[in-house]
Amino acid sequence: MSVVLVTGAAGGLGSMICERFAAGGWDVIATDRPGTQAVTGDQIPADLLDVEQIREMVAQAAALHGRIDCVVHAAGLWTEGPSEATTEDEWDRVVGVNLKAAYFVSSAAIPHLEASGGSIVMISSDAGIQGNAGAAVYSASKGGVSNLTRALALEMAPRGVRVNAVCPADIDTPMLAGQARDFGGGDPDGYYAKLRSAYPQAERARFLKPAEVAEVVWFLAQPSAAGVTGANWSIDFGLSAGI
Numbered sequence: 001m002s003v004v005l006v007t008g009a010a011g012g013l014g015s016m017i018c019e020r021f022a023a024g025g026w027d028v029i030a031t032d033r034p035g036t037q038a039v040t041g042d043q044i045p046a047d048l049l050d051v052e053q054i055r056e057m058v059a060q061a062a063a064l065h066g067r068i069d070c071v072v073h074a075a076g077l078w079t080e081g082p083s084e085a086t087t088e089d090e091w092d093r094v095v096g097v098n099l100k101a102a103y104f105v106s107s108a109a110i111p112h113l114e115a116s117g118g119s120i121v122m123i124s125s126d127a128g129i130q131g132n133a134g135a136a137v138y139s140a141s142k143g144g145v146s147n148l149t150r151a152l153a154l155e156m157a158p159r160g161v162r163v164n165a166v167c168p169a170d171i172d173t174p175m176l177a178g179q180a181r182d183f184g185g186g187d188p189d190g191y192y193a194k195l196r197s198a199y200p201q202a203e204r205a206r207f208l209k210p211a212e213v214a215e216v217v218w219f220l221a222q223p224s225a226a227g228v229t230g231a232n233w234s235i236d237f238g239l240s241a242g243i
């Protein structure tokens with residue numbers, strides 16, 4: 001049976017990705033911060049800010065079923081605010097989970113993915129394709145993820161491993177609710193309305209459902225996507241298509 005390792009597995013998107021792969025008959029290995037609980041899969045907690053914990057977690061995951069066929073990096077942190085106010089700790093946490101962990105989870109998984117002919121799917125963002133005003137740190141981290149995807153895809157292509165990213169716009173998850181709570185100035189509905197006002201759908205604009213993103217992640221892991229590598233697949237209602 002095929003095996004997927006999902007980071008951020010207790011989160012809004014990660015949990016739906018675990019469920020999608022489980023529904024497709026895959027064994028699911030779910031990793032998230034110690035103290036959290038993913039809804040589906042074998043749990044291997046790890047703090048992704050610690051590279052040693054990452055390496056230990058991937059080694060345990062590979063030992064569990066003797067193989068890894070896909071790694072999905074769905075852990076992530078959001079921050080926004082004026083760049084003159086950003087702390088070093090904020091930069092380190094956001095870039096650490098979004099980008100550095102994406103790199104070291106992938107790096108640790110390479111031998112196992114090479115053995116299985118598997119693939120990596122990164123969760124980038126529309127902010128990996130274009131800058132988001134007021135979210136320079138998050139945009140820097142996701143721009144890094146999107147270009148990491150391209151470089152790693154080229155490096156791994158001769159070794160039979162595919163590397164892709166999905167780049168979603170706003171998804172209805174605890175992260176988005178946290179954004180509205182922490183950065184909405186006491187007016188979460190106003191925060192949501194401002195986000196929706198950027199979409200080309202105008203009054204028809206809505207946020208993505210986690211299952212809509214999980215479906216594309218699932219597709220990218222399948223043999224039918226054998227020709228897809230190095231892609232940054234936008235799922236953003238056209239938000240990054242232009243003005």
Ligand SMILES: NC(=O)c1ccc[n+]([C@@H]2O[C@H](COP(=O)([O-])OP(=O)(O)OC[C@H]3O[C@@H](n4cnc5c(N)ncnc54)[C@H](O)[C@@H]3O)[C@@H](O)[C@H]2O)c1
Pocket residue numbers: 007008009010011012013014031032033036046047048049073074075076077078097098123124125126167168169170171172173174175176
């Ligand atoms: N929600 C959105 O609007 C949106 C839009 C585009 C991209 N994304 C990206 O999708 C991914 C999933 O986000 P989500 O919306 O499900 O958020 P979420 O907050 O629901 O889930 C993120 C998960 O990452 C985990 N995590 C954070 N720091 C960690 C650490 N140090 N070690 C281990 N795990 C850690 C959290 O515990 C959480 O379960 C993220 O990469 C996010 O940047 C989200």
